[in-house]
Amino acid sequence: MRVVLISGASSGIGAATATRFAEAGDRVYNLDVRPPAAAAPGVTWLATDVANWAAVEEAVAGVHREHGRLDVVIANAGISIRHHVLETTWAEARQVVDVNLLGVFALWQASARRMVAQGGGVLLATASVNGHRGFPHYADYNATKAGIAALCRTFALELSPVVRVACVSPGAVLTPMQLAEYSPEMLAAVNERIPAGRHARPAEIAAAFFYLASAEAAFLTGQELVIDGGEIAGSTTSDFGAAVPQGSLVS
Structure with missing residues (x-):
């Protein structure tokens, strides 16, 4: 049984990932500001704002105290606010950066300190193909996802060979x-x-996260796994979009 932390696991990719690990018999913790819509067996919700570094440290420390180790940590929490670059406010951009990018840094740093001390562990994160190309009305979001890939490479270089680091970039x-x-x-x-x-x-x-956390991926670190159905293979872009109200916040 592994001890697994996943941020933003109350819905979407995070919830599916928490379920995948829990079904394999792992002990899974969901760090999210919102409770899950439905309780998942083997998954414990810890109310945590990843933009609050002290709160992240407290959550990570609590799980580590209980189990004495951390095996897999997945920084998945993210938000987006759709807005034109000329209409983006400082508060909106700061919120996106604090959650999407600095939230990854906070969770990885707090977890890595303990993984280095214990002699091993795996750090993973959710990036995005948005970090590979321009995508209208998501400038701050795009920048944070590109930043996650950069964090991945840097953490891998500084923590190898003790801790493996990788990110998944969905389309x-x-x-x-x-x-x-x-x-x-x-x-x-x-x-x-x-x-x-x-x-x-x-x-x-x-399933991609589960593979990256497995022994089969033991030689994989500092890499970004793109899963997009071929979307960016031909440099396709998404230029539609006036129908969505700007300023709508989702997570």
């Missing part, structure tokens, strides 16, 4: 965040731009 995934921001017509338009012809299922991203 379009049918999550509550996606459903909140896109109309059925917009979802269909996205599907037309993806060579695979559809959105990914959260469980497919969860």
Whole structure:
């Protein structure tokens, strides 16, 4: 049984990932500001704001005290606020950066200190194909996802060979965040731009995290695994979008 921490596991990719690890017999903790919509066997919710570094340290320390170790930590929590670059406020941009990028740093740092002391562990995170190309109305979000990939490489270099580090960059995934921001017509338009012809299922991203945390991936570190159905293989872009109200916050 491994001890697994996952931030933002109350819905979407995080919830699917928590379920995947719990079904394998791992002891899973969900660090999220919101409770899960439904209780998942083997998953414990810890009310935690990843933008609050002291709160992250407290949550990580508590789990470590209880079990004496941390095996896998996945920084998944993220938000997006759709807005034009000229209309983005400091408060909105700061919120996105604090959760999406600095929240990863906080969780990885607190966990890595204990992993180094115990002699091993795996740090993972959810990045995005948005970090690979421009995507209108998501400038701050895009920048944070590119930043996660940079954090991944740097943490890997500084913590190897004791701690492995990797991130997953999904393309379009049918999550509550996606459903909140896109109309059925917009979802269909996205599907037309993806060579695979559809959105990914959260469980497919969860399977990637499960692999990266496994012994089979023991020689993999400092890498970004893109799972996008071929979306960026031909430099496709998503330039539709006026239908979604700007300033809507989802997580």
